Amino acid sequence: MHRSGATMAWNVFKFCTALRGLGSIMILLVLGVVGVTYYAVVLTNFGPALSAGGLDSLVAVLVLILFHSLLVMLLWSYFSVVFTDPGSVPPNWRPTIDEERGEADPLVGTEFSNVQADPNQRIRYCRKCNQLKPPRCHHCSVCGRCVLKMDHHCVWVVNCVGALNYKYFLLFLFYTFLETTLVTASLLPHFIAFFSDGEIPGTPGSLATTFLAFVLNLAFALSVLGFLIMHISLVAANTTTIEAYEKKTTPKWRYDLGRRKNFEQVFGMDKKYWFIPSYSDEDIRKMPALQGLDYPSKPDFDSQ
Numbered sequence: 001m002h003r004s005g006a007t008m009a010w011n012v013f014k015f016c017t018a019l020r021g022l023g024s025i026m027i028l029l030v031l032g033v034v035g036v037t038y039y040a041v042v043l044t045n046f047g048p049a050l051s052a053g054g055l056d057s058l059v060a061v062l063v064l065i066l067f068h069s070l071l072v073m074l075l076w077s078y079f080s081v082v083f084t085d086p087g088s089v090p091p092n093w094r095p096t097i098d099e100e101r102g103e104a105d106p107l108v109g110t111e112f113s114n115v116q117a118d119p120n121q122r123i124r125y126c127r128k129c130n131q132l133k134p135p136r137c138h139h140c141s142v143c144g145r146c147v148l149k150m151d152h153h154c155v156w157v158v159n160c161v162g163a164l165n166y167k168y169f170l171l172f173l174f175y176t177f178l179e180t181t182l183v184t185a186s187l188l189p190h191f192i193a194f195f196s197d198g199e200i201p202g203t204p205g206s207l208a209t210t211f212l213a214f215v216l217n218l219a220f221a222l223s224v225l226g227f228l229i230m231h232i233s234l235v236a237a238n239t240t241t242i243e244a245y246e247k248k249t250t251p252k253w254r255y256d257l258g259r260r261k262n263f264e265q266v267f268g269m270d271k272k273y274w275f276i277p278s279y280s281d282e283d284i285r286k287m288p289a290l291q292g293l294d295y296p297s298k299p300d301f302d303s304q
């Protein structure tokens, strides 16, 4: 029993180390795709087109302004996901006891593993971290720790996506979709030119980069669109990716407060901050959900 447990832990450890190693490569891969795209769009095609005159120059100015603005937002969001702690459990965290219902501390005199105070919201315990789990918290085997409102471990950002960086992750998806769509659309005429009979201007190197940038950006635009649609429906229902699987067994979902409030629990209430990877101080103070430990549930949930 003990030996097989140890073997399994070792295998999981090896797998997780591999994932962590992969992580740093993923950052380089993202920057590589950005570099190839930048070379193709700015240096090869639309930079030189600035001096072409007429409509071509106007189009080039528009494409370059949009491209650079979206790139700044994309990289800002990306590094915000990479460098923001998704949320860890404070040491000695204890659930707040519902005083109105007169419940005694459910932990007194019971073993942690048997704690089941309320069948709707039982207090969970993480055996690997040896600590209680706040609501919506999950243990990530790659990070090796519990993560608040864990959504998934994302290899593209070398980090877990959880309570404190989920908004930044969504903005990263959003800006990546806009940027890759812009690049695909603006390089499309150049891509079509490859298949025409006429002579195409440019060195073999710059033509190859344009071809590669078009294919990569089209592939990213399509796959990110799928993710974006999935996460829009998750935010609308106030569920994480993990909870979406768990929810199949529980038809009633206690955290679904309606689309507007569900959206605000991720993006905050201050409209000025909706499109940037940051929160206003007031929102962080006023909204416990943004700190990842307490989540309001439906007012009628417990009485049902």
Ligand SMILES: [Zn+2]
Residues within 6 Å of the ligand: 126, 127, 128, 129, 130, 138, 139, 140, 144, 145, 146, 147
């Ligand atoms: Zn844990």
Ligand SMILES: [Zn+2]
Residues within 6 Å of the ligand: 140, 141, 142, 143, 144, 147, 152, 153, 154, 159, 160, 161
């Ligand atoms: Zn993780």
